[in-house]
Amino acid sequence: MPITTLSGKQFIGGQRVASGAAELISLRADNGQPTGYRFHPASRHEADCAARAAQSAFAAYAQTSCRQRADFLDAIADQLDALDDDFFTIVQQETALPPARLRGERARTSGQMRLFAELLRRGDVIGARIDTAQPQRVPLPRADIRQYHTAIGPVAVFGASNFPLAFSTAGGDTAAALAAGCPVVFKAHGGHMATAELTAAAIERAVTQQQMPAGVFNMIFGERIGADLVQHPAIQAVGFTGSLQGGRALFDLAQQRPQPIPVFAEMSSINPVIALPQALAQRGRHIAQQLAASITLGCGQFCTKPGLILGVHSPAFSQFITELGQQIEAAEPQTMLNAATLRHYRQGLRELDQHPGIAHLAGRRTAPAQQATAQLYQAEGRLLLAADTRLQEEVFGPVAIVAALDDDTQLLQALNALQGQLTATLLADDADLAAAAPLLACLTHKAGRVLFNGYPTGVEVCDAMVHGGPYPATSDARGTSVGTLAIARFMRPVCLQNTPPSLLPPALQDENPLNLLRLVNGVYQRDPL
Numbered sequence: 001m002p003i004t005t006l007s008g009k010q011f012i013g014g015q016r017v018a019s020g021a022a023e024l025i026s027l028r029a030d031n032g033q034p035t036g037y038r039f040h041p042a043s044r045h046e047a048d049c050a051a052r053a054a055q056s057a058f059a060a061y062a063q064t065s066c067r068q069r070a071d072f073l074d075a076i077a078d079q080l081d082a083l084d085d086d087f088f089t090i091v092q093q094e095t096a097l098p099p100a101r102l103r104g105e106r107a108r109t110s111g112q113m114r115l116f117a118e119l120l121r122r123g124d125v126i127g128a129r130i131d132t133a134q135p136q137r138v139p140l141p142r143a144d145i146r147q148y149h150t151a152i153g154p155v156a157v158f159g160a161s162n163f164p165l166a167f168s169t170a171g172g173d174t175a176a177a178l179a180a181g182c183p184v185v186f187k188a189h190g191g192h193m194a195t196a197e198l199t200a201a202a203i204e205r206a207v208t209q210q211q212m213p214a215g216v217f218n219m220i221f222g223e224r225i226g227a228d229l230v231q232h233p234a235i236q237a238v239g240f241t242g243s244l245q246g247g248r249a250l251f252d253l254a255q256q257r258p259q260p261i262p263v264f265a266e267m268s269s270i271n272p273v274i275a276l277p278q279a280l281a282q283r284g285r286h287i288a289q290q291l292a293a294s295i296t297l298g299c300g301q302f303c304t305k306p307g308l309i310l311g312v313h314s315p316a317f318s319q320f321i322t323e324l325g326q327q328i329e330a331a332e333p334q335t336m337l338n339a340a341t342l343r344h345y346r347q348g349l350r351e352l353d354q355h356p357g358i359a360h361l362a363g364r365r366t367a368p369a370q371q372a373t374a375q376l377y378q379a380e381g382r383l384l385l386a387a388d389t390r391l392q393e394e395v396f397g398p399v400a401i402v403a404a405l406d407d408d409t410q411l412l413q414a415l416n417a418l419q420g421q422l423t424a425t426l427l428a429d430d431a432d433l434a435a436a437a438p439l440l441a442c443l444t445h446k447a448g449r450v451l452f453n454g455y456p457t458g459v460e461v462c463d464a465m466v467h468g469g470p471y472p473a474t475s476d477a478r479g480t481s482v483g484t485l486a487i488a489r490f491m492r493p494v495c496l497q498n499t500p501p502s503l504l505p506p507a508l509q510d511e512n513p514l515n516l517l518r519l520v521n522g523v524y525q526r527d528p529l
Contacts, residue, residue, distance in 0.1 A: 008039035008193075010046050010221065011200050013053035014207065014214030019043050024221055026194045029096035030335050030370055037194045041222030047229050053215030054154035054183035055234035060213045062151040062181040065506075066126070066514075068210075069179060070117035075206035076178075077110035077117075080170060080199070087198050094192040095164050096335040101298065102165070109165040112172055112461045112482075116179035119463075119484045125149065125179075126507045127493070128518040132529065143498050146508040149491040151181030152262075153236025156229045158250070159189035159196065160241035161337055162301045168192070169199035169219065172461075172481050173239030173264075178216070180490035185235065186219040187226055191338045196221075230254050230263075237262050237490055241303070241481065244268035244394075244472050251475045264489045265475040266468065268394045269422035270307035271456050274411070274439060276432035279453075280316040285323050287427055291400075292327030294455035296374045299334035300398030301341065304423050304456040307394060309402045310384070312411055321402050325362030325376050331398065333364070333371035341396065345372055348395035355390050357383045358401065374398035381405045384414035392419050408435055412442060420470025420477065421447040423456035446470065448480065 009018035018040035026037040042050070064072075083106065091102050119125055126148050133144035155177040160167035167173075169186055177184050188196035200219045207216055220229070230238055230253045238254060240247050240263065247265030254263045275287060294306055309324070311317040336342040352358050352375075363375030379401050383391055391401065405411045415424075424447040428436045436452075443450045448469035459467050465483030468474045474481075479489040496508065506513050510529040517524055 006037050006194055006197055008037065008197070008221070010040065010042050010050065011204060011217065011219040012046065012050045012215075013056070013218065014204070017046060017049070019046065024190065024193060026094060026192075027338065028093050029191075029338050032339050032370065035090070035093050035194060039193045039197075039221045042220035042225045044225070044228050047220055047225045048232065050185045050218040050220050051154065051156075051229065051232040051234040053218050054185050057183045057213040057215035058151070058154055061183055061216050064181065064212075066120040066123055069181065070120040072206060072210045072212055073113045073117040073120070073175065073179060075210050076170060076203055077113040079202035079206050080106060080110040080113070083198065083202060090198060091164055091192065091195045094195055095337055097164070097298070097337075105163060105165045108461060109170055112166070113170070113175050115461060115484060116175050116487065119487065120179055123507070123514050123516045125484075125487055125491070126516060128507045128516050130508060130518060130520045130529070132521060133498075146496045146499065146504065147493055148505060148507050150494050152490050152492050153182060154234050155182045155184050155237045155239060155490055156232075156235045157184055157186045158226065158238070158240040158242065159186065161189055161191045161341060162298070162303070163241075164189075164192040164195045165199065167241045167481075169196045170203055172486055173241070174217075176486040177237075177239065177490045180487050182237070182490045183213075183216045184218065185229060186217070187229060188219055188221050190223055191340075193221055226250065227253055231257055233257075233259065235261065238264065239481070239489070240265040242267065247475060262489070263475050264479050264481065266303060266422070266481050267472050267474060269303060269469065269473045270392065270394050271304055271421055271423045271425070272308040272310060272415070272418060273306045273425040273427065274415070275309065275311045275317065275320060276426065276428045276435060277312060277314055277316060278429040278431040279427045280311065280314070280320050282429055284316055284320040288320055288323035288327055290455060292324055292331065292374075294457045295328070295400045296331045296334070296398045297457045299336050299372055300374070301337055301396065302457045304459060305398075306425065306456060307400055308391065309400055310411060310414060311402075311404055312408060313404045313406055317404055321361070321378065324402070328374045328376040329362045329364065331374040333367040333373045334398070335370055336372050336397065339370075342370065342372055345395065345397035345399075348397070349375060349399065351390065352377050352395070352399075352401075357388070358390070361402070363399075372397055377401045379403045381410065381414070384417060385410065387417040412438060415439060415442045415446065418446055420473045422467060422469045422473045423447055423449045423451060425451040425454065425456055427453055448473065448477070
């Protein structure tokens, strides 16, 4: 799509709509200067129209077959893969992310569309369960009862700042909602509006190609329109990736509605890393190198960035801290996604500097105006035992805090004091496994993903992945925003009782025309009834 066709208008019901002045300005991430593109903030009327367009599309779109939706998702993936160098030029201007990272993220974005397409073609997302009638049962007969999963309704999705493709316009929440049969109203992130428009246009081309209902995908611009969108009666669920403050505000608004709706918000995580003694003794220097690379990857702008490193007092842990500090000190400054992100990062560092129980260990104190430098701090172990709020709060950027505990008992107490996390990591050798067992048992209650001998940055998009966790990592620990289980957030179970065979959906028909693996009278089978 030529960049000269950018209009800055909303995508509503298959049309481009705008009212008022184009007062939203796309800015370069590297110097804060305008890119030359301007956008129209959506009015309350336009937000209403977008939600109603999604509502109008819902009846028809929810009735499409899994195969039709799979073809639609594949078509979106094809359109994303066809975006050319002009597209990447725009994205790089708005985010300062390097070309290799952006192309990899584009591949992930189209890849997760195709993964959901595969899920739909498998059919297991329908969750068919059948308990056949037992008219002779005593003391009471049993009715014919059949269950399947259906779309929850139109979904409002809020784009993330740190992943302009994979967690944005055509990102995981959009892919999961569309796969579930839910039309989407997407609110573009103000940090990469031109990127959002070009991506939305790619989705719209797939809508036209696959003859999907107008309004199956809608996108609006503006920072002050989110509340109206969440509270609109047509919206039945919300997907959000961002700050704890922003996610909690949307959650509270959704619960204040006459009809409360679920909000699936990914919000805040410090992603603790626990380095056990034998691992440090055997490969402490290597761990320091890899951990520093994870902390500074993407300028620390990953929701899974390791933010807290824990261990037990020992010479090996002290040496590890020294080596980690050397790696952080050597890290080059990097440009952050936008001026607001840099400002918040620097404010977080000031709060750490002012805390009486936290000391600065390493990191350059000066950097070019638009860049951030990596930093390492050390906290007193007592702060963890007391669940100090500063240690529980994420600082978004390339910074981590180390803390040493007196013994294994204190280490376990410190982990028990932590809030919910997206990830937790155990660095252990075979000789550490006995000590790791109680830590693992604790961490499975604290995090959505527990890693051994790896680093949490980098989230595989696959069936088994969980990218979620207890509050405040997310607003609902029962879901995930990455992997095929993400579709479950936007579906609900429906039970049909004594339904005439001619009215049953294919997934529940006796003949099993879709050849699904179904739970029939307590036994999984593909056979017809």
